[in-house]
Amino acid sequence: xxxxxxxxxxxxxxxxxxxxxxxxxxxxxxxxxxxxxxxxxxxxxxxxxxxxxxxx
Amino acid sequence: xxxxxxxxxxxxxxxxxxxxxxxxxxxxxxxxxxxxxxxxxxxxxxxxxxxxxxxxxxxxxxxxxxxxxxxxxxxxxxxxxxxxxxxxxxxxxxxxxxxxxxxxxxxxxxxxxxxxxxxxxxxxxxxxxxxxxxxxxxxxxxxxxxxxxxxxxxxxxxxxxxxxxxxxxxxxxxxxxxxxxxxxxxxxxxxxxxxxxxxxxxxxxxxxxxxxxxxxxxxxxxxxxxxxxxxxxxxxxxxxxxxxxxxx
Amino acid sequence: xxxxxxxxxxxxxxxxxxxxxxxxxxxxxxxxxxxxxxxxxxxxxxxxxxxxxxxxxxxxxxxxxxxxxxxxxxxxxxxxxxxxxxxxxxxxxxxxxxxxxxxxxxxxxxxxxxxxxxxxxxxxxxxxxxxxxxxxxxxxxxxxxxxxxxxxxxxxxxxxxxxxxxxxxxxxxxxxxxxxxxxxxxxxxxxxxxxxxxxxxxxxxxxxxxxxxxxxxxx
Numbered sequence: 001x002x003x004x005x006x007x008x009x010x011x012x013x014x015x016x017x018x019x020x021x022x023x024x025x026x027x028x029x030x031x032x033x034x035x036x037x038x039x040x041x042x043x044x045x046x047x048x049x050x051x052x053x054x055x056x
Numbered sequence: 057x058x059x060x061x062x063x064x065x066x067x068x069x070x071x072x073x074x075x076x077x078x079x080x081x082x083x084x085x086x087x088x089x090x091x092x093x094x095x096x097x098x099x100x101x102x103x104x105x106x107x108x109x110x111x112x113x114x115x116x117x118x119x120x121x122x123x124x125x126x127x128x129x130x131x132x133x134x135x136x137x138x139x140x141x142x143x144x145x146x147x148x149x150x151x152x153x154x155x156x157x158x159x160x161x162x163x164x165x166x167x168x169x170x171x172x173x174x175x176x177x178x179x180x181x182x183x184x185x186x187x188x189x190x191x192x193x194x195x196x197x198x199x200x201x202x203x204x205x206x207x208x209x210x211x212x213x214x215x216x217x218x219x220x221x222x223x224x225x226x227x228x229x230x231x232x233x234x235x236x237x238x239x240x241x242x243x244x245x246x247x248x249x250x251x252x253x254x255x256x257x258x259x260x261x262x263x264x265x266x267x268x269x270x271x272x273x274x275x276x277x278x279x280x281x282x283x284x285x286x287x288x289x290x291x292x293x294x295x296x297x298x299x300x301x302x303x304x
Numbered sequence: 305x306x307x308x309x310x311x312x313x314x315x316x317x318x319x320x321x322x323x324x325x326x327x328x329x330x331x332x333x334x335x336x337x338x339x340x341x342x343x344x345x346x347x348x349x350x351x352x353x354x355x356x357x358x359x360x361x362x363x364x365x366x367x368x369x370x371x372x373x374x375x376x377x378x379x380x381x382x383x384x385x386x387x388x389x390x391x392x393x394x395x396x397x398x399x400x401x402x403x404x405x406x407x408x409x410x411x412x413x414x415x416x417x418x419x420x421x422x423x424x425x426x427x428x429x430x431x432x433x434x435x436x437x438x439x440x441x442x443x444x445x446x447x448x449x450x451x452x453x454x455x456x457x458x459x460x461x462x463x464x465x466x467x468x469x470x471x472x473x474x475x476x477x478x479x480x481x482x483x484x485x486x487x488x489x490x491x492x493x494x495x496x497x498x499x500x501x502x503x504x505x506x507x508x509x510x511x512x513x514x515x516x517x518x519x520x521x522x523x
Binding site: 193200213235 | 449453458459466467471473477502513516517520521523
């Protein structure tokens with residue numbers, strides 16, 4: 001194992017704020033985009049009253 | 057193999073084809089992301105100069121790559137739509153823009169959070185960062201123009217023109233900014249990375265970039281499907297879907 | 305044909321002189337406000353002057369873009385022009401030149417006076433004026449594309465700034481850069497040749513792109 005402990009992993013050699021700040025916002029952006037894209041498709045589906053089995 | 061490729065250029069066919077392709081790209085994206093993250097955090101060694109902070113590279117560089125690739129691909133499809141009057145390619149172009157803008161924003165954001173510990177400033181007027189910022193403005197211009205036009209065909213074509221003008225301008229902007237940056241040496245910070253990058257770092261970056269590609273394709277396909285439904289809601293094949301006729 | 309369009313647009317502009325003066329006064333006011341914001345320290349102002357004058361010129365030139373086609377669009381002249389056998393690119397070229405004569409040239413003429421406010425030396429004043437003389441036609445030509453694309457849209461004025469300002473970046477860099485380079489004792493010839501190259505490229509490409517945009521906007 002590369003990291004000695006969980007806290008070492010979180011502190012990232014003292015750069016934890018910057019590393020996790022970057023990864024956290026990246027995660028937020030990706031999750032947010034997935035949510036919005038799916039919501040748009042689902043609403044459309046409902047509005048149009050489609051019966052098609054949706055894969056997403 | 058005699059495949060009639062034009063068949064796939066019809067929005068109706070593409071709608072079903074995309075529906076079947078999305079799960080594949082989603083699964084591949086998740087797998088690549090897991091492998092990429094594992095390499096980024098557990099395999100790639102600590103950098104001798106930048107310690108652990110360099111791990112931001114694994115999202116920063118793929119995001120920056122994607123922001124540029126996606127703009128080019130968007131302009132390509134928009135241009136095809138303009139030249140050959142194919143509706144589907146214009147729809148794909150509009151579907152690409154939000155994902156491209158998202159990656160541009162991420163590249164800027166991670167650039168700032170990497171710059172702060174390394175250069176001591178959240179923002180430097182470096183040639184690459186500045187060009188990336190202007191790229192974000194170009195994406196925003198494209199999306200706002202399309203949003204302001206009610207007629208979808210006019211929106212497609214107007215967007216295509218501005219995307220193509222943008223493509224001609226991006227290299228000019230990049231080189232102007234670079235020239236401007238070298239002229240003002242005082243403020244510039246060298247971004248040159250250490251000459252030999254560990255293989256694990258490079259692999260991690262490439263796998264993360266591939267994951268971003270697969271993710272983008274999945275997002276673009278879903279968004280294209282929504283756009284198709286919005287525009288074709290009054291056509292026969294959508295009505296068939298309403299009546300529950302299964303077709304695949 | 306180009307001459308006819310230019311003459312016509314100039315005549316129309318002369319009838320509504322207030323519009324022309326508004327753009328000019330906007331330019332003067334923006335440039336004069338900066339010292340109030342950053343303080344009267346002459347050394348700072350001298351360094352900032354080229355950038356301030358150039359940014360103000362971009363904004364002033366952009367403000368008048370909306371008028372380039374909208375008048376002809378509302379009274380139906382533009383539709384007639386599209387149907388006429390004359391090349392649309394030539395027509396657009398004429399309109400862009402007229403726009404430059406109405407908004408660009410006054411900016412170029414007033415710029416040395418504004419430069420004096422910032423205590424620029426004589427040589428810098430000359431370079432600033434020349435760089436504006438070469439750069440403002442590019443602004444009108446690029447702006448024409450944006451004006452054509454946003455024709456008749458709600459909120460077209462703000463939209464045009466989003467579309468056009470990022471494309472102005474190279475002109476801004478080399479226009480303001482020429483003045484800085486001459487002040488620093490470096491040659492400004494390279495900047496001028498690049499501005500000239502931008503002018504050539506935009507003269508060749510922009511009327512064509514603008515004509516295509518007009519056709520799209522008029523459906």
